[in-house]
Amino acid sequence: MKCVLILVGKTTDRYLVDGVTKYLERINHYLNFEPLIISELKNAKSLTFEQQKEQEGIAILKILSPSDDVILLDEKGQSYTSEEFASWMEKKMVESTKRLVFVIGGPYGFSSKVYERATQKLSLSKMTFSHQMIRLLFVEQMYRAMTILKGEPYHHI
Numbered sequence: 001m002k003c004v005l006i007l008v009g010k011t012t013d014r015y016l017v018d019g020v021t022k023y024l025e026r027i028n029h030y031l032n033f034e035p036l037i038i039s040e041l042k043n044a045k046s047l048t049f050e051q052q053k054e055q056e057g058i059a060i061l062k063i064l065s066p067s068d069d070v071i072l073l074d075e076k077g078q079s080y081t082s083e084e085f086a087s088w089m090e091k092k093m094v095e096s097t098k099r100l101v102f103v104i105g106g107p108y109g110f111s112s113k114v115y116e117r118a119t120q121k122l123s124l125s126k127m128t129f130s131h132q133m134i135r136l137l138f139v140e141q142m143y144r145a146m147t148i149l150k151g152e153p154y155h156h157i
C-alpha cells in the first residue's frame, strides 16, 4: 500500500521542518509514505477565508484518484489511542486499498467538497493545532504506530 500525506503549503518553521523530516525518514523504513505539498495560494490576501478553502479544496481534489481512501485530519474526527491507531493502520495495510491518503487542511480547514470526498475524519486531539504544527504530531504518531506493529520498544520507553 502506498501512503500519501497532502499538505497545504511548505512547512516554514525550522524546528518543525527538522522534526517532520526526522520522522518521515523513520517512517520510510516501514511504509511507502510520501508527503505531497500543494502550493499556497498566491492571491490569498485578496480572498475570503471561504474562497481560500474553496481554492485549496480544488487543488486537493485534483491530486486524488477515485480509488483513494481519503482520511482528513480534523479535530472533530474519530480519535484513537496510539495502539488503536496502530491496529487501524494494520487493517488498512491488509485491505486492498491502493493508496491511503491523509490530508491536513490549510489554516482555515477544508471546503465542503473535500469533506464530501473523505472516507473518514481522524482527530489527534479535541484541541486545535496550527496546520503546520499538526504535521509533526501526525508523523510522530505514524512512526509510533509502525513501531507498535513491529513490537519495537519506542512506544514503551
Ligand SMILES: C[S@@+](CC[C@H](N)C(=O)[O-])C[C@H]1O[C@@H](n2cnc3c(N)ncnc32)[C@H](O)[C@@H]1O
Residues within 6 Å of the ligand: 072, 073, 074, 075, 076, 103, 104, 105, 106, 107, 108, 109, 110, 122, 123, 124, 125, 126, 127, 128, 129, 130, 131, 132, 134
Ligand atoms: C488551524 S486548523 C483549521 C481549523 C479550522 N477552524 C477547522 O474548522 O478545521 C488547520 C488544520 O490542521 C489540522 N488539525 C488541527 N488540529 C487538529 C486536531 N486536533 N486533529 C486533527 N487535525 C487537526 C486539520 O487538518 C485542520 O484542517
